[in-house]
Amino acid sequence: MPPNTQDTDLLDIDDILSEEEILLRDSVRGFVEDKILPNIASWYEAGRFELDLVKDLANLGIFGMTLDGYGGGGARARAYGIALRELEAGDSGLRSFVSVQSSLTMNGIYMFGSEEQKNEWLPKMASGDALGCFGLTEPDAGSNPAAMKTNAVQKGGDWEINGVKTWITNGSISDVALVWAQTEETNSTGGIRGFLVPTDSKGFSATDISEKASMRASITSEISLNGVLVPDEFRLPEATGLKAALSCLSEARFGICFGAVGAARSCLETAIDYSQTREVFAKPLAALALTQDKLVNMATLYSNAGLVAMHLAALKESGKATPAHISYGKRNNVAAAREIAREARSVLGANGISLAYPPIRHMANLESVYTYEGTHEIHTLVLGQKLTGHSAF
Ligand SMILES: Cc1cc2nc3c(=O)[nH]c(=O)nc-3n(C[C@H](O)[C@H](O)[C@H](O)COP(=O)(O)OP(=O)(O)OC[C@H]3O[C@@H](n4cnc5c(N)ncnc54)[C@H](O)[C@@H]3O)c2cc1C
Known part of the structure; x- marks a missing residue:
């Protein structure tokens, strides 16, 4: 008889999980078995991310799972890790979707945002009513993001952002893009700052990257920012420098x-x-x-x-x-x-x-x-x- 999952792990690592973690593991695994595994091959072949999954993922409490307050779950890091492990057993594109929404964008707002920004975005991102993406990589700056060309210049009380971000997961389906841009601010931490750019801003556009042979069940986009104007309140106040x-x-x-x-x-x-x-x-x-x-x-x-x-x-x-x-x-x-x-x-x-x-x-x-x-x-x-x-x- 084929072995069950327990036998696949020769060290029985999950034996150290708490009852709560086992419940979480089994509920995420059940979701993957019911909703993902029967469909993922066809979604992958069609190059499609199924947006209906967003509410299911929100109901599992995965978006902002480790955040305290603002709709977050206050869970331990290990619990979040186990949830992601189970999602990626379904498909790396599914886990990427959650990583970008939760670890990159929500965490960025949580760690570096103002109270107003946290209250504005985090609860609706936790419930899946708003989606976010994280724009760091550029056509000529990947491994070395310090070389980014996207820039933000102060115009009165606003910032004007110009540049191109590429390979951005969830770019075309997001409501807000956390965009990293070079500014003229000069302090010891350098001039890179993070901006929360609503994707319906004038001058913002996202085009999906097609012909991918990998991550086909995940949306990856190029983002253009042409003279996008955002008020200073959309800058993450605590995000100073590339760090x-x-x-x-x-x-x-x-x-x-x-x-x-x-x-x-x-x-x-x-x-x-x-x-x-x-x-x-x-x-x-x-x-x-x-x-x-x-x-x-x-x-x-x-x-x-x-x-x-x-x-x-x-x-x-x-x-x-x-x-x-x-x-x-x-x-x-x-x-x-x-x-x-x-x-x-x-x-x-x-x-x-x-x-x-x-x-x-x-x-x-x-x-x-x-x-x-x-x-x-x-x-x-x-x-x-x-x-x-x-x-x-
Ligand atoms: C499916 C997908 C989703 C992505 N999602 C996002 C996203 O949501 N947001 C985002 O901002 N970015 C995203 N990225 C971009 C990703 O982070 C970059 O592709 C990555 O940082 C590498 O940059 P690059 O592709 O420009 O490669 P390059 O930096 O051009 O590197 C090319 C090769 O050179 C090697 N190399 C570079 N520097 C050195 C060095 N000093 N010494 C030795 N070797 C070196 C690299 O390891 C690599 O093998 C995504 C990429 C993919 C494929």
């Missing part, structure tokens, strides 16, 4: 550490199930030593990544998580999931390239995850600097 944008990214990277484990589990379970039923040379694939070697290597990478995620959550909850810890988790767990997806695909043979099975979809998605939120290489440089004291950027 503010980077601390939003740290929140999202933490979620990715868990999410990658979910994608990996989906691939590993599929490979184990398939190997039990597929016969080659009159034997189940699972009975072959070479298949078992693949499965054991995948399961080891998977459980190790699960441990890393749990440890990071403990560090985060005790206020000890550093950017280098998060870099370690993002780099390790996404690389592990990517390797597991590729190996699972090979276990399925030709069926491995069919969207009827999840590994090829996860494998393609994980290429994006490997690149966004700090590329694998950039996190290598962060850790290299931590170990040696030399910056090799």
Whole structure:
């Protein structure tokens, strides 16, 4: 008989979860099994994000889950991580949607916004009545956002914003864009500031990026800001310098550490199930030593990544998580999931390239995850600097 999920994790990591966390895990997993898994292959093929899911996700309490007040759930970091892990077992695009709404945009407003901004946006974002996106990357500034060209110039009491942001998740479906722009402000933290730009502002437009071979069930857009005027009250008052944008990214990277484990589990379970039923040379694939070697290597990478995620959550909850810890988790767990997806695909043979099975979809998605939120290489440089004291950027 195929093993159940419990047996897939050779270290039984979920045995340390509280009853509350198990309830959360099972409710998000149930949602993924009921609403996502039966449809995701066709949505992926069609290149479609299903907007009806927004209310379901809000009802699960996932938007702003860790925020205190303003419609947030006040949950522990680990609980949020577990929810993202279960969502990404469905599809990385689903987890990306939540990461952008919750970790990047809501957290950005929560950490750096005024009381008015928090009251204006957070409750309706928590309920899914408003959607947000996070505009940092530009056509000529990805890994090095300090090179951004988007600028904001003060015009009386307003700011005029001009520039282009690209690869922006949820860009065309958002009500508000958290846009990072260069200003002429000169203090020790540099001139980059964050602005909450309503997407119906004059001069704002978003065009979806088509022909993607990865993250097809997620919306990715290019945003143009042509002379967009916003009042000073739309600037995040506490966001001074690039470090503010980077601390939003740290929140999202933490979620990715868990999410990658979910994608990996989906691939590993599929490979184990398939190997039990597929016969080659009159034997189940699972009975072959070479298949078992693949499965054991995948399961080891998977459980190790699960441990890393749990440890990071403990560090985060005790206020000890550093950017280098998060870099370690993002780099390790996404690389592990990517390797597991590729190996699972090979276990399925030709069926491995069919969207009827999840590994090829996860494998393609994980290429994006490997690149966004700090590329694998950039996190290598962060850790290299931590170990040696030399910056090799
Ligand atoms: C599906 C998807 C969704 C995204 N969503 C968002 C979003 O919502 N908001 C947003 O702002 N951005 C988003 N991004 C953009 C993403 O964050 C950037 O793609 C990422 O930061 C890398 O930038 P780049 O693509 O310009 O690559 P580049 O910076 O051009 O890098 C190209 C290659 O060079 C390597 N490299 C760069 N610098 C160095 C160095 N010093 N030493 C060695 N190697 C180096 C990189 O690791 C990479 O392999 C998204 C991207 C994707 C694919």
